[in-house]
Amino acid sequence: MPRKARLDAPGALHHIIVRGIERRKIFKDDSDRDNFLNRLGGILRDSQTRCFAWALMSNHFHLLLRTGLVPISDVMRRLLTGYAVSFNLRHRRSGHLFQNRYKSILCQEDAYLLELVRYMHLNPLRAKLVSDLSELDRYRFGGHSVLMGKLKNDWQDADYVLKQFGNRAWHSRKRYREFVQQGIEQGRRPELVGGGLVRSLGGWKAIKVLRGVGERIKGDERILGDGDFVETVLGASNERLERRAMLQAMGYDLDRLAERVAQLFEMPIGEVLRRGRYVRTVPARSVLCFWANRELGISTVELAKRLKIAQPTVTQSIARGEKIVAEKQLLMTVDEKR
Numbered sequence: 001m002p003r004k005a006r007l008d009a010p011g012a013l014h015h016i017i018v019r020g021i022e023r024r025k026i027f028k029d030d031s032d033r034d035n036f037l038n039r040l041g042g043i044l045r046d047s048q049t050r051c052f053a054w055a056l057m058s059n060h061f062h063l064l065l066r067t068g069l070v071p072i073s074d075v076m077r078r079l080l081t082g083y084a085v086s087f088n089l090r091h092r093r094s095g096h097l098f099q100n101r102y103k104s105i106l107c108q109e110d111a112y113l114l115e116l117v118r119y120m121h122l123n124p125l126r127a128k129l130v131s132d133l134s135e136l137d138r139y140r141f142g143g144h145s146v147l148m149g150k151l152k153n154d155w156q157d158a159d160y161v162l163k164q165f166g167n168r169a170w171h172s173r174k175r176y177r178e179f180v181q182q183g184i185e186q187g188r189r190p191e192l193v194g195g196g197l198v199r200s201l202g203g204w205k206a207i208k209v210l211r212g213v214g215e216r217i218k219g220d221e222r223i224l225g226d227g228d229f230v231e232t233v234l235g236a237s238n239e240r241l242e243r244r245a246m247l248q249a250m251g252y253d254l255d256r257l258a259e260r261v262a263q264l265f266e267m268p269i270g271e272v273l274r275r276g277r278y279v280r281t282v283p284a285r286s287v288l289c290f291w292a293n294r295e296l297g298i299s300t301v302e303l304a305k306r307l308k309i310a311q312p313t314v315t316q317s318i319a320r321g322e323k324i325v326a327e328k329q330l331l332m333t334v335d336e337k338r
Contacts (some may be wrong), residue, residue, distance in 0.1 A: 011228065012067045013052075015116055016076065017103040020058040021096050027058060033141050035090075036061075036083050041155040044068075045073050046312045048319070051159045053116060055123040055142040062120040069227055069319045070293065074300045078311065118183040121147070125184065133181055144208060147176055151159055247295060248306075250333070254292055258333075261288045264330055275308045283324050289314055291322025291332050 019025040027033050035057050040063075048068035055062045066071060084097040107116060121144035130136045132177070137148045145151040146158050149169075156279070166172035223232055262269040265284040272284045285307070292298040293314075300318070304311040324330070 011069055012072075013107045013113065014063075014065050014067065014072050014105055014111045015103075015105040015120075016063040016065060017060060017071070017081065017105075018063075018076075019099045023059050024085070026060070026097055027056060028267050030141075032090070032200070035086055037141075037153075039082055039086075040079060041153060043075055043079050047315050049075050050154055051143070052113065052157055052158070052161055053120040054156070055120045055144075057123060057127055057129070061124050062123060064116050064120060069315050069322075075102075076102060077301060098198070107217045110217075114161075114164055114179065117143075118180050121180060122183055132227075133177070133184070137177075144180065148173060166169040177309060189327050191221075247333075252296060252333075253304075254298060255286075255297070256329040257292055257296065258288055260332065261285075262292075273307065282320075287324050287330060288322035290318035292326060293318050294322075297334060 001046045018026075027036065036056065040051075040054075044065075047070050049070075050065060050066040050068065050073070053062070053064035053068070061183055065075070068075075078099055080102070087097055088094055107113070120275055121142055124130050124139050124142050124144075125133065125136050130139050136142070136144055138150050139145055140151050143156055143158075145155060146156045147161060162169065162172040162176060164172075165175040252277070258269050258272050261284050264287070265272070267280070267284060271278075271281050271287060274281060289307075293300065298306075300311050300314045303309075305315045307314070309317075
């Protein structure tokens with residue numbers, strides 16, 4: 001059976017779970033963990049991806065991310081590839097470090113944001129990496145210590161989470177910690193990471209209730225949310241896939257797109273594709289990057305190769321291109337309507 005495409009959209013909330021191949025260790029010591037976190041922070045800043053929670057274990061890690069300028073798949077590709085190369089060099093090994101396909105769950109924010117923050121941040125305690133909540137408060141390889149003010153970084157959005165508990169820092173931290181403490185007795189919470197209907201409806205109890213009253217149940221293993229949320233996400237995803245298929249049927253690829261951009265900006269196509277940062281061509285190339293990534297699904301890695309520019313530059317161009325398209329009301333195809 002073919003794999004289902006990953007679900008994503010600007011602003012989407014994702015629970016990311018990455019495991020080592022054959023469940024082997026992906027962090028052998030604190031130097032590995034620090035290396036990983038430095039890479040993660042740099043990539044999140046470049047892509048303007050927001051992180052609300054995270055936890056590093058010995059053979060896997062969890063991230064709670066909101067999609068920024070580029071798809072989560074691009075963020076994860078850059079993170080995992082860079083770290084794996086560094087890990088292999090440092091430990092004089094070769095071959096794959098991670099399982100082939102990491103788990104990415106698109107989540108309904110209003111119902112599950114805080115539940116996921118608590119679930120992820122309790123992982124070190126459940127795994128007995130720390131002995132109690134007080135030790136977890138100071139554990140530097142999980143986001144809980146940042147929320148408690150014991151650890152600082154500039155890439156975790158602690159304020160957004162703490163504001164869910166109040167406007168005053170000391171009071172919101174106190175309420176957040178009480179919330180986390182209440183979760184210790186809840187155990188592993190399989191409904192937050194399980195498959196299909198169990199995840200989509202919040203557990204078997206909810207499924208049995210709905211089945212008992214004859215409700216039609218909609219579920220998807222890639223989504224954590226109620227039935228309406230699942231249907232909305234899948235509907236939007238299908239629309240994007242249908243549009244992408246239509247554009248491909250019309251012959252749109254990067255070269256055809258470059259022709260369209262050249263036409264809109266009234267310049268030769270060679271200037272649009274020319275390497276280098278020229279004032280005249282920056283807006284055109286930015287629009288090209290934005291449409292290529294969002295409409296055609298071309299990754300930032302592939303765009304960097306094709307345009308012979310650095311991947312962070314592609315990310316910046318996508319953000320700039322999105323603004324230009326909105327301000328100028330540019331249309332990608334000649335038959336579209338504003």
